[in-house]
Amino acid sequence: MLPCLHGVAARPCLLAFCAAPPHFEEAFRAELRGLGAPLLALTPATGTFFGADDEPRAVGPQPELWRLHGAGGAALTVVLLDERHRVRLRREAPEAEGTLLAAVRSAGRAVRSAPRGIGRRELLLNSLAVALGAAVLQACAASRPISVQQESGAAPGLLDVTLVVNGQRRALRVEPRVVLLDALRENLGLTGAKKGCDMGQCGACTVLVDGQRMNSCLKLVAQLDGASVTTIEGLARGDELHPMQQAFIQRDALQCGYCTPGQILSAVALLREGKLGDDDEIRERMSGNLCRCGAYPNILAAIKDVAGSV
């Protein structure tokens, strides 16, 4: 047991090694308290312990911990320790506060919504591990495109493309052969659009481009400079789901869920196109989105629910 962690014996704990001193707002600390796992935030010169209920406490620099966990160059190295302070997860991320906040928030949500009676400690650890992994991935992906200002002149063969993705301007520097689906998933970290057949037949990759549904696996991102793209991540307003997302849940319009983002975007576009007609026409107009689980009757019901309520 490390001396500085005496106070957190027999409890899971988060270590955050930050290159620059982080600024954790009160909102973040509230999330952390609700979660029930303390955080030790370390910079090379300082150490701050965020406990469960008290004010942050200065614990001094911890060179031994830095050495032990091999933290160094990254803006953030985050380490998740279990109740016996064994390393459960270690990840590096290019950005500190946002990554940790996103992880703690989504882990807190998972812990709060879990049914009573299952092992809370194991649940907390698993939720934190999953949420940290996802948040770090997101942060890494978001920072991957080289910022346009950093280099003068485009690198040979690379293209600068600007997209408005879910309302946000995103600058990309990509090879001309990159398709929209890969740019969304790999460069922008938006993994909602799914890669199914990768040849324009299954519709799992459907996104809206300037309001029109499109198979993003067959569209070169180089062609789309200035276009506006909506993915499944852009449908909800905060915590409020889009009516079509809600209807898919209520009608149980999915089984494995892999085709669902494409189905929902296609259905949203279908309603906007205003060509609903009878059941057969809806089926025909949704026929570009395959569902191998066979949830079609429920997908149809969900679309009709939303159409009827508009």
Added chain:
Amino acid sequence: MRLFTFQRAASLEQAVSAPPQAAFLAGGTNLVDLMKIEVLNPALVVDLSRLQLRQIEVRDGALQIGALASNTAVAEHPEVRGRAPGLSEALLSGASRSSATPPPWVEISCSGRAAPTTGTWRPGATSASPGPARRVGGLDADARDPRHQRPVHRVHPSDMCVALYALDARVRVRGPDGERELAVSDLHLLPGAHPEREFSLAPGELITAVRVPLATFRPARAT
């Protein structure tokens, strides 16, 4: 997909003056798919999607459909629905009936549809009566049913093309040497000595519009 150089054509003139080995990219449904599996490996891809070729209008006695008009736009256009309903129906039914063709309301350009490179000609019904081979939706000169030695009809895999054949549609083509027009039936080549060549277009030639002549017949009047 192999690496290539990407150029955006600012004008039709610029597009057709591209070097002959360039590949024209409109919607991408055919070309990108074939590039992904490395059937086509162009060193230069010329993007046409910003050209002003989306117009659908009645002009000079024909329904003229710009080559970049999306299939959705064509199928839903009032002039198309009114004057060539068969074309609209073919596009709308293309989605679920044929696995080779993506749904029409996913954006695909009209030229891509008129000249698909992915489909294979599928044998249709054999002709009931012997006689000269007939083209149905762009067909067959010499093929014969091997068992019965009768001419075989083959149907173009694109529903849209079948409708265009039936409507005697023509395509307007722009090349480095100017403009020409040809019948859709002269656009497609039957698989012969060069099955990889599917169109009678010369290198650098580009379809700019599809023209569907307005119907010349009138409903039969009772006498």
